Amino acid sequence: ASCSVDKTIRVWDCRVRNPQLTVTAHDTDVNVISWNGNVTYLLVSGADDGTFRVWDLRSFQSQKPAAHYSWHTGAITSVEWHPTDSSVLAVSG
Numbered sequence: 001a002s003c004s005v006d007k008t009i010r011v012w013d014c015r016v017r018n019p020q021l022t023v024t025a026h027d028t029d030v031n032v033i034s035w036n037g038n039v040t041y042l043l044v045s046g047a048d049d050g051t052f053r054v055w056d057l058r059s060f061q062s063q064k065p066a067a068h069y070s071w072h073t074g075a076i077t078s079v080e081w082h083p084t085d086s087s088v089l090a091v092s093g
Contacts, residue, residue, distance in 0.1 A: 001043060003030035009045055011057065021060050026051060034079045038086035042066070046076025052091050 001011045007026050010019035026047035036042035041057040050072035053065035074093040082088035 001033055001035070003033045003045060005029040007047075009033060009043070009055070011060070021057070023055070023060055023063050025053060025055070025065075031075060031077055032079050034081055034089070036081045036086055036089075037083060038081075042081075042086070044079045044081065044089055044091075046079045046091060048075045050074055050076060050093065052076050052079060054089075 001009060003009050007024050007028065007030060009023050009025040009030060011021040013020045025045050028048035030045050030047050032046045034044050043055045043057060044052060045055065046052040051068065051070045054067040056066040072093050076091055076093050078092045080090050
């Protein structure tokens with residue numbers, strides 16, 4: 001998967017060189033993403049506007065995150081899921 005200044009997240013299939021899933025994920029640049037190591041269909045993204053969103057890849061094409069948080073006042077530059085607890089993540093700027 002990749003994130004971009006074009007506000008999107010793309011999920012790629014390396015065999016065909018084209019993104020298989022694309023979503024406009026935020027209203028500003030998407031800086032970081034992280035896969036959940038325990039729940040393979042969950043992805044978190046962080047953006048310049050201080051928001052972070054949790055995405056469920058089973059419903060990715062709906063363009064709606066599973067959860068949306070606006071707790072930070074600065075850009076999100078790091079997101080990481082807890083290695084053993086699939087419901088815990090760390091977000092920082």
